Amino acid sequence: MKLQQVSDNCFAVLNEKNRVCDANSGLINRGGGVVIDTQSDLFHARRMIELFGTVWRGMPKRVVNTHEDGDHVWGNQLFEGAEIIAHRTVKERMPKVADPRETQQLIKAADRFLARMLLKALHPGALAIARQLREDFEFDGIKLVLPTTVFEERHVLDLDGTEVHLIYVGPCHQVGDTIIHVPKERVVFAGDIIFRECTPMGWNGSYEKWLEVLDLIIWLDPEVIVPGHGPVCGIEGAMEMKAYLEYVREESMRCFGQGLSALDASTKIDFGPYGRWHSPARLYMNVERAYREFRNEAADAPWDHAKTFDAILAVAKAKGIEVEF
Numbered sequence: 001m002k003l004q005q006v007s008d009n010c011f012a013v014l015n016e017k018n019r020v021c022d023a024n025s026g027l028i029n030r031g032g033g034v035v036i037d038t039q040s041d042l043f044h045a046r047r048m049i050e051l052f053g054t055v056w057r058g059m060p061k062r063v064v065n066t067h068e069d070g071d072h073v074w075g076n077q078l079f080e081g082a083e084i085i086a087h088r089t090v091k092e093r094m095p096k097v098a099d100p101r102e103t104q105q106l107i108k109a110a111d112r113f114l115a116r117m118l119l120k121a122l123h124p125g126a127l128a129i130a131r132q133l134r135e136d137f138e139f140d141g142i143k144l145v146l147p148t149t150v151f152e153e154r155h156v157l158d159l160d161g162t163e164v165h166l167i168y169v170g171p172c173h174q175v176g177d178t179i180i181h182v183p184k185e186r187v188v189f190a191g192d193i194i195f196r197e198c199t200p201m202g203w204n205g206s207y208e209k210w211l212e213v214l215d216l217i218i219w220l221d222p223e224v225i226v227p228g229h230g231p232v233c234g235i236e237g238a239m240e241m242k243a244y245l246e247y248v249r250e251e252s253m254r255c256f257g258q259g260l261s262a263l264d265a266s267t268k269i270d271f272g273p274y275g276r277w278h279s280p281a282r283l284y285m286n287v288e289r290a291y292r293e294f295r296n297e298a299a300d301a302p303w304d305h306a307k308t309f310d311a312i313l314a315v316a317k318a319k320g321i322e323v324e325f
């Protein structure tokens, strides 16, 4: 994990391993401080606080959650007394989408012989992701702390004369997606609208909206983008995400027309230049999302996590690569 200054008052903490749950955090170091996203577990959240602590005067007054996924909110409890700001749907959905017990139980199952054997037989992908997560994270002790302030379309903070715009852009990669724009410093904290050098994991939203939001980010003309995952970039990060999504949607359309399942399509579609990104087999999630749209299914239709991880493992095996989530 490393600290990077991206403008006069904006900083990022980056998880360089860039695998699942390696989310980034941001800091706007003015007006009492704003932290953006709080990491996947308490160990990483404490390390993030330590790194930001080298530049701030004291614990920040405000936290923003860019959306409801666990890897962006599980450190909230360490910011006692802070105002936690997010879109209204984040507060509504967090108890279900980011219930830490589901992940804690999965890790425990992978540790117990019988449960592990059962997982291996029924959901090998879930077992594989449990093993990877255990290498990187420690999910014990996490208590869900919900946003204390919610907003609808836009929320503006004034940090001693520096305006910070929270812009609701969901459902795009997830229902509660918000980007944070600091116009004066030409910085955008993009949350999971941008995955950089790793394959996006989109949950609930639409391709159309996602592409539209990437255009919005380009239109905002930032000098620096702090993505939700991966290294800091400029607008080329938004353009590459667009190209990836357009490529996968087009390839998925072709396979859908041939009557292939989403899983079969994912094994057939060439990774192309995106094979160099981390976790290329997560392609399955993006194909499945495209298929949901072709079938006119609701954007917020739930996901069966175990089956999704099984499919990612199956894609990696079919492509002859080591699975990475």
Ligand SMILES: [Zn+2]
Residues within 6 Å of the ligand: 023, 069, 071, 072, 192, 228, 229
């Ligand atoms: Zn994330």
